[in-house]
Amino acid sequence: MATTLLKVSCPDRVGLLSRLSGWVARHGGNLLEVHQFTDIAAGWFFTRMEIETETLSLDLPAIQAAFQPLASELEADWTIRPAESGMKVVIMVSKLGHCLADLLWRWRSGELAFDIPCVISNHEEFREMVEREGIEFRHIPVAATDKQEAFAQTSALLRSIRPDLVVLARYMQIIPPEICAELHGKIMNIHHSFLPSFVGANPYQRAYDRGVKLIGATCHYATAELDAGPIIDQEVMRVDHFHTPADLVRIGRDCERLALARSVRWHIADRVLIHGNKSIVFRD
Amino acid sequence: MATTLLKVSCPDRVGLLSRLSGWVARHGGNLLEVHQFTDIAAGWFFTRMEIETETLSLDLPAIQAAFQPLASELEADWTIRPAESGMKVVIMVSKLGHCLADLLWRWRSGELAFDIPCVISNHEEFREMVEREGIEFRHIPVAATDKQEAFAQTSALLRSIRPDLVVLARYMQIIPPEICAELHGKIMNIHHSFLPSFVGANPYQRAYDRGVKLIGATCHYATAELDAGPIIDQEVMRVDHFHTPADLVRIGRDCERLALARSVRWHIADRVLIHGNKSIVFRD
């Protein structure tokens, strides 16, 4: 069944859900799934409505146009789009391929439905893994001495693609703040610790040194401040005194894969709404 | 902030959320939290709306009366009640007191807000633990040779109390089907296995014999069929080959406490809706 997704966040006021669901009803829309959250402390309202497309009395451009006046009145951030329209997802990777391989498998098997315009890497390791799936592989080396050039090239490429999501699937370079800003809410990083513990480099070694009994991974939107953007999902697993740093790396890979795959899933289904430094996730 | 809880389940049809939230809006109600679920396979609609009480234009009896026509039209099961009205919760226990003690602590500390008309037990062990909290303790022994007399007495007591919830907190007697039926959706059992594994007696010993690597507990509504009613929550913990049956009992106690406390919490906040043999739980 084809469905249309309405995603809205706006300042809270009385009667919002009634007005929004009433607006859908007046356009014939049958609501299949509705999520609503009011952040009382922040005074902000969030909703996601999944509508049976064929019940809508207008086509997509017309329904979008029809929503504009209400959206303006509510000062809302909003999108309306068909659930079936595959998002464009660019994956960036360096030399650790477990997240890339996992995403490719979920994509190939149909578990995650999106389009992959290309995979970008600062290394050549995964060219074959990517190209054998029929996906374009773009090698953009990042010289230690001149990262600016590489990121100018990356930025230009991303502008030409206009992705709905960029996934940093263990891409081990720090993305410049201006790219983070330009792709605000559309660039997702998997960090290999349960943030805010172990921000930055070598989190598994530092987890080992601290003697923690749980290790984890955190998927978050990238912002100018390193590892400090809105958290989408986290996963942890138990470890013990006998686990070496190499064991933590191994066990942590499964945390990373799980947290990343779920976060991508929610993003591409318009289930994540960002407000300030937090993510509202209407999970499925 | 005082709130009013509207809980509705009814056959699905187009526009239900809009009609219900519109109805609330027409009576001035400010919606603070809304959950909605449509079971497409079953063709059934469920919602729970939390409304700021002082915004409502009518008092409780009037608002209930005003909802009746819409409810009839929708063929809905429904309740409207103030969130602050403490439910009457009767706890039944035999000789294992960990769930009782846990509930009493959460109740005494204010974590769980309800009234306890009495604790019923077929043994005397916990009289002091109960009475020192200022709660009535009712000892109704269950003779192996004549259980009918004991349950007639129990049934009469429960009818006089008219509880909103009866918690079988490790009450080790099987409740007669007619009491389960009379208290349908209001009688909750904590079973010491992850159902449907190990229905019936001695689940920890049977878990040990089977060599499982996870043990668990299940909180469900009691129905005529033993351990087969709608599941509200489950909890599991890892075990290992070196755990004896006594270890499983010990570890399992924490599973039981957690699953039961959450289930009670959701029930008393009208967060659990029953449909057939399943529970829809709008968690907090």
Add this chain to the structure above:
Amino acid sequence: MATTLLKVSCPDRVGLLSRLSGWVARHGGNLLEVHQFTDIAAGWFFTRMEIETETLSLDLPAIQAAFQPLASELEADWTIRPAESGMKVVIMVSKLGHCLADLLWRWRSGELAFDIPCVISNHEEFREMVEREGIEFRHIPVAATDKQEAFAQTSALLRSIRPDLVVLARYMQIIPPEICAELHGKIMNIHHSFLPSFVGANPYQRAYDRGVKLIGATCHYATAELDAGPIIDQEVMRVDHFHTPADLVRIGRDCERLALARSVRWHIADRVLIHGNKSIVFRD
């Protein structure tokens, strides 16, 4: 550092650990990791010792020969082998490839070190996925009308390979009891439920019908009785009322992958000892 693995299970008696570690010491062996477990109820003793190979005063055949008299006295089941000797692992699969893909990735990346003589399937779906890794793919169709022929062929193939482990990675045919018996303790199945719940077919649908709040997967050694062999590992994830059977299948895939990968890891490192219907797992 090369290591030698000693695995022993035998009837319990006083002084076993001292005798066994003393025997290792007398042959110069430096113990790096020792696990011991006494099942007091069963009167059985289990140990796994990891020894620095180069400290041993004898080579492998000689050290094996030297252990024989002690083993006989103790009526022990035992193995001594180099940790580096890759086990021969045959993977069997039908039409669901997530476990196969996961094992291949872990194998290719070096996370799991073993040899794959071939992958056996009753379908052709995964020929390319297997062959592109340079692994032999053997298609043995199983006709609904004559399964005996297929399993005779499978059995002959396995006999010629003499695998250390056969992994049923969602192989959807029931293995005949005689093959289970011949490969006792060497044939591992991943079942898509938290056993003993939902033995047999369609566990996710049955989990949905029962309304469980946790789904899971169980990796166990296959025996003549369906889904009843010694459990090696289990994994669970939370589910909710809004998850359809298809969602359970999707979420469950991650449970299956995790439980299977860990179980294979422990098997190939001689960390699993079987006694009756239970597994003693010295985890890493």
Add this chain to the structure above:
Amino acid sequence: MATTLLKVSCPDRVGLLSRLSGWVARHGGNLLEVHQFTDIAAGWFFTRMEIETETLSLDLPAIQAAFQPLASELEADWTIRPAESGMKVVIMVSKLGHCLADLLWRWRSGELAFDIPCVISNHEEFREMVEREGIEFRHIPVAATDKQEAFAQTSALLRSIRPDLVVLARYMQIIPPEICAELHGKIMNIHHSFLPSFVGANPYQRAYDRGVKLIGATCHYATAELDAGPIIDQEVMRVDHFHTPADLVRIGRDCERLALARSVRWHIADRVLIHGNKSIVFRD
């Protein structure tokens, strides 16, 4: 069955397990449970042996004396004591009683076997809860202007008691470094975050502000540096965008109770060995 616990940590060398288990065997001891761990990076060896007491050829003082020469040779930290000798556990608490209540229940029910010389608090809130269990309650107020006096009193009391363990069960004052040093490895704190995240005050509020999707609790030995001592256990639970700081506090209480109860359990059974800033925990 009465058992004797031998706990040893010392610099690693070849043949340690053989020598130690051989020493036990020479004194007639039947080993019931043995754990061993070699920290190869640190070059340190750890073991815990549980011995059937009645098989030992010497009484406790004699067996302790007999072990002294070997311990000296190995430069070992060690203890030998009967498992049945109840440890003296002092509990310190401020105004949040959930951990205290939990420990008292586990102690009263026999789940945790130790002696409680007294409960110390800087407030009067829990006098009744403690005294009704027949336990001495010591009120030592901590004046904001002169904490030194209070801690001098506390220190004198602890010296007179000579506890085997002091549990800071949500004691909201910072223990002076000299008390931490004097009770090194014997003073345990439950911190309400998954350390090293949110060291110090108000961790739940800070977890809320950061938008984490998991909250947790950490039990660790207290050292001079705040919240930085060896971690014994950690527990986490999932939270969501709709959870307020008050919800995190509520959910976190269960994390705290579980992590603390397990840590106490392991400490009083000599299952925790400390090395530098880490804990080796031979779990049961």
